[in-house]
Amino acid sequence: MVKSISAMLGLPVPSRLFWKIFGSLWLAIAAIAFCVDFVVDAMFQSELRQSPDLSIGYRAELATTLVATTLHHADVEGTRQLFMEWSGKRELPVLVVNARGEDILARTVPAPALAQAVAMINQDSAERSVQRVLTPSGEAYVLFVPLLLLPASAPHQHVYRYAESTRAEVLAMALVSLLFAAGLTWYLYRPIRHLHDANRRFAAGDLDTRVGQLIGDRRDEIADLGRDFDDMAGRVQSTIEAKSRLLHDVSHELRSPLARMQIALELTRQTPAKTGEMLERIAYEIDRLDKMLGETLTLSRLKSRSERPGEECFNLVELLVDIVEDARFETASNSRQIEFLAHDDVLITGRSELLRSAIENVIRNAIVHTLDGAAVIVDLSSATPGFVTIRVCDGGAGVPDEELGALFEPFFRGRNGEKAQGYGLGLSIARHAVEAHGGQVCASNIVGGGLCVSLILPVTTLDE
Template sequence: MKRLQALLGWPVPSRLFWKIFLSLWLAIAAITFCVDFVVDAMFQSELRQSPELSIGFRAELATTLLATTLRHADTEGARQLLMEWSGKRELPVLVVDALGRDILERPVPATALAQARAMLAKNPAAKSVQQVATANGEDLTLFVPLMMLPAVAPHQHVYRYAESSSVEVMAMALVSLLFAAGFTWYLYRPIRHLHLANRRFAAGDLDTRVGGLIGRRRDEIADLGRDFDDMASRLQSTIEEKTRLLHDVSHELRSPLARMQIALELARQTPAKTGEMLDRIAYEIERLDKTLGETLTLSRLKSVAALPDEECFDLVELLVDIVDDARFETGKSGRKIDLQATGDVLIAGRSELLRSAVENVIRNAILHTPEGSAVSIALGVAEPGQVTVSVADGGPGVPDDELETLFEPFVRGRRGDKARGYGLGLSIARHAIEAHGGQVSAKNIEGGGLCISMRLPITTLENGD
């Protein structure tokens, strides 16, 4: 085994190799048994037809050789040929005249002679039993009695080739050994790549992939490698997102905690400002609670693969309720909210989750819309089976290079650190929309403003007046 490993240049797994090798030998043994069974059945069938004669390939060859000699020579030439081939390589062919006598005066089995003449009468073109007319007009019958065959080869009656020898067995063992080694190498190499990649990935190397190592294989093992790469990519993305979220949360919580510590010290140093400082601390605690709640919501949305307890609800009614609440909150600011949505649009999902997503987008639009301007909300059909909710504000828009990162956690564009909130609203909205099988995107409006589009799959869509 060690020499084979050194020859092939890779470690052969003993268990896999021997399983393949033994399976191959079991298959060979099964095939050999079936072939032997079929050949034996053929032998028994032929034996019933001519129990005293050999009608196999050797008999055909021997009788043809003597028949040719008799045609081109005389009886004496055939006699000399039979004498020269006596011994171990004897031609067990009887050459019998019309009186039933062999040319070498060997004993002639009466039953075998009768069967030979009967076979000639039935099939004159037979090769294992032949009749030759000599130059002097004598008819000779050539046949091989079964009793004249060597006792070590009884199946030569019908076998066309000799029994397997030790050399043939050794050749079969060598061929099966090479086949098992090659087949093991073909299977083991990608499995070993997967094994090593799995260990590297478990050790923390999240960039580990096996697609390039497996090559252009098109089988189940290659599919397993591609599935591993896909799993590794998803896990890497999830771990990196969790790490980045944890880093961002810890970074964002430092500022309110620092302000609370400052307020606490001022309250201790200036008792007259204790009430003001306590109000400040309460305000910061409220913001911390809101931030942590939004962070937990975002984390749950990222980890949920499917929405549990889905329901069917009307998106238009949901938008009307959200807009009514938003108008109540912005009544004194002079900002208007225009809604264009009619008909019945049925959505399958979680209404409270989708409500939170749309509210976050609308609140973000209100926040960046100047007083006296309007926020436009429109419901339209994007394509068959999908509906789009567009929310456009009257603000200055965002730089084009920030559009891709606008939905990332703790990203506050446009106003940067001066913006209220922690940049989680749009990220929560994106994951909620994606959890419903939809997509969310943002683009700048020509002339000013930002439009956020939320595309959702619908159950039914009926337009009304």
């Protein structure tokens, strides 16, 4: 039945969790309502025992005070006029009784109620629903609201007195608690249902699944859970897509050297005299494949954070000096120069060999794209407190601005691709190595020509 109603209304079928929350809330709310009803009933029953024939409380007090004020200032005729012209939904139930026990409107005066009212006045009770008033003519009247008014029709219990809960009142409380519990349950259950459905769709392969728009503007722990799910889904999607792109790029890059090796083997069969030359070519391609696969493995480990920095503390300036000296040795045969600018020593915590590889990749990339006769500048500065910046600027032509953001992507060789000797993994490895140390990498063009790559790393103080 529940499923058919939900289908007709276009709503999801409530689950076991919905009924558990709904049942618990409804029972709790109903129990609280009936407990409050019981306590209030007990309080009024206590008042009833104290004055079983009088209506007391704020309603009776307001009515008595109104009539008492009118009687005090307008005498008996003014009070009769008040009763006659009264336009309220209910009649004024206040009896105005003189010393002879007669009401000014000739209404029946219950003797027990009058006796209790006189007794409370004589006891100087603080209860304002019973009052004695002197008229301007000097006559005294006792004002009170009896529990039972006896008009010409059958006796009835006055509404000013609390009565025990009727069946209709019990059903009303049950209905109100039912609606409140259902609304609150749906408010709590709906985002959980969205999370459940999103999790199943995501597990089924729909990586674009998100729940942020479905949850809306909630500001609670369930909304935080939804935002955490979206964040997790985004990260997982980015990781899977990055691995897919990496696999595609690796597969694409493997085709060229494999094709060249196949050509070399075919030429060896056709021209035995070139066997030695072709074997050298095959060995060269094997070395390149080995290097590419090694760099790909390093990049994959850095992306998965399986290679994390250790607790080794080293001097970054000494590391840069060694790297620059190795680079100068490699460029000794050409006219390219390498200038190194550094001031004070800088301490870094992490893996020195990992950072060495990253910085070497950036410097070698700068050397490749530096024009003959120009210089590669390696500058170490500490402009930002707590961080050190390594700037490697080449003497080349720079890159188009639209390609700056893609320089650190795997297998990207957009700028002067014909000069590139590797597979476009060096800068990507450098970026992930620096990020693994809590830093960041960026690139910018130099006015007048050239590219500058900045590696920003957190420094370590002696206190640390």
